[in-house]
Amino acid sequence: MIIIRRTAAPESGSSIKEFSARMARENKTRRCAPCRTNSPSGESGTPTAPVIFLLRELPPARPVIRRGIAWSLAAAVIVAFAGPPAVAAPAPPPGPAPAGMVWIPGGEFAMGSDAVNDSLCEQPGLTKDCLPIHAVRVDGFWIDATEVTNEQFAKFVAATGYVTVAEHKPRQEDYPTAPPENLVAGSVVFTPTEQPVPLDNYFQWWSYVHGADWRHPTGPGSSIAGHEKYPVVQIAYADALAYAQWAGKRLPTEAEWEYAARGGLAQKRYAWGDELKPGGKWMTNIWEGRFPVKDTAEDGFAGVAPVAQFAPNGYGLYDVAGNVWEWTSDWYRPDYYAQLAQAGVARNPQGPASSFDPTAPDEKKRVLRGGSFLCTDQYCTRYMVGTRGKGEVTSGSNHLGFRCVLEVKPASGAVVTER
Numbered sequence: 001m002i003i004i005r006r007t008a009a010p011e012s013g014s015s016i017k018e019f020s021a022r023m024a025r026e027n028k029t030r031r032c033a034p035c036r037t038n039s040p041s042g043e044s045g046t047p048t049a050p051v052i053f054l055l056r057e058l059p060p061a062r063p064v065i066r067r068g069i070a071w072s073l074a075a076a077v078i079v080a081f082a083g084p085p086a087v088a089a090p091a092p093p094p095g096p097a098p099a100g101m102v103w104i105p106g107g108e109f110a111m112g113s114d115a116v117n118d119s120l121c122e123q124p125g126l127t128k129d130c131l132p133i134h135a136v137r138v139d140g141f142w143i144d145a146t147e148v149t150n151e152q153f154a155k156f157v158a159a160t161g162y163v164t165v166a167e168h169k170p171r172q173e174d175y176p177t178a179p180p181e182n183l184v185a186g187s188v189v190f191t192p193t194e195q196p197v198p199l200d201n202y203f204q205w206w207s208y209v210h211g212a213d214w215r216h217p218t219g220p221g222s223s224i225a226g227h228e229k230y231p232v233v234q235i236a237y238a239d240a241l242a243y244a245q246w247a248g249k250r251l252p253t254e255a256e257w258e259y260a261a262r263g264g265l266a267q268k269r270y271a272w273g274d275e276l277k278p279g280g281k282w283m284t285n286i287w288e289g290r291f292p293v294k295d296t297a298e299d300g301f302a303g304v305a306p307v308a309q310f311a312p313n314g315y316g317l318y319d320v321a322g323n324v325w326e327w328t329s330d331w332y333r334p335d336y337y338a339q340l341a342q343a344g345v346a347r348n349p350q351g352p353a354s355s356f357d358p359t360a361p362d363e364k365k366r367v368l369r370g371g372s373f374l375c376t377d378q379y380c381t382r383y384m385v386g387t388r389g390k391g392e393v394t395s396g397s398n399h400l401g402f403r404c405v406l407e408v409k410p411a412s413g414a415v416v417t418e419r
Contacts, residue, residue, distance in 0.1 A: 263313030
């Protein structure tokens with residue numbers, strides 16, 4: 001087994017250039033799709049394993065499904081919970097809105113997703129980690145109305161000289177069995193299959209592509225020219241953190257993200273209500289057609305769409321379902337909701353102290369939210385507002401981006417709390 005060293009996040013007060021230099025000395029891997037013990041992996045993640053396979057001389061093997069760790073704690077507390085309605089504080093915004101941001105009033109809501117939602121996917125069991133539904137209260141905050149765009153990220157790179165994880169060449173010492181010619185910077189890219197395939201092996205549609213990065217989302221032949229208003233992708237967690245620090249913001253907690261995404265609606269399946277297509281109208285960019293062969297673009301888009309192409313939610317947020325996944329600051333654990341439920345109403349939860357994914361215990365993962373253009377009821381329905389994804393922190397892909405938040409302290413105005 002190859003031991004993968006992880007890329008450290010920037011410490012509070014460290015400069016972007018110092019962090020970029022440290023990043024260059026660290027190795028990288030790619031985000032791992034969430035395997036389950038008895039059914040195919042969900043779309044939410046891209047595999048870490050292809051990096052290892054592609055850097056070895058041996059051909060790729062089928063993914064190993066780890067067994068032995070069940071959802072015992074979560075299962076023990078999966079209970080019916082109606083939960084409180086979303087409660088918006090009556091206080092108005094604390095001041096003028098920062099550019100491109102919207103105000104989210106503090107309030108209490110029922111966080112998570114139920115078994116009925118899980119049954120709507122042809123791969124049941126994918127959303128067990130969204131149970132039990134539990135009560136959460138968050139304070140008010142500002143949040144970006146859209147995902148960070150290519151145009152915004154380019155300004156950050158121009159101002160700082162930052163180099164993303166995907167642009168760093170893997171080191172020989174991190175991959176000692178890899179032929180030197182395979183140690184090439186790149187990232188993970190989705191490619192449709194030519195014909196229908198069983199959905200039990202994601203290596204059929206995910207691959208490590210040399211030269212794939214935020215400027216070339218699907219490889220050297222691609223470009224973001226003319227796509228300035230598209231969400232930036234091929235972003236690892238450290239890349240998102242570095243941008244947020246430069247912008248004077250931070251990444252949202254998982255609770256903040258879901259509260260904002262619900263738009264003031266209580267316990268609805270989607271950010272806009274309970275129907276996927278109210279009145280026959282598409283509300284988000286997801287996969288239509290046979291997965292993973294062809295996206296028929298019935299919603300108007302095949303692949304990533306520009307930001308803000310669909311109606312905003314009740315708080316004025318765009319694209320909180322589909323299009324691209326979004327990083328949150330919480331470590332991922334499938335039993336975290338069970339822990340919170342035992343404590344009553346959780347106030348501004350910050351996530352567990354450490355990461356643990358029983359399907360990949362050596363991986364350090366953060367929670368992803370929102371789903372992407374690859375989500376479909378054939379394989380992954382995580383465009384439902386209460387559902388969760390997970391991403392290995394040193395990895396990006398061509399369906400993963402982020403948005404930022406800004407905290408407010410009434411006594412001193414808008415401030416950012418370093419994490």
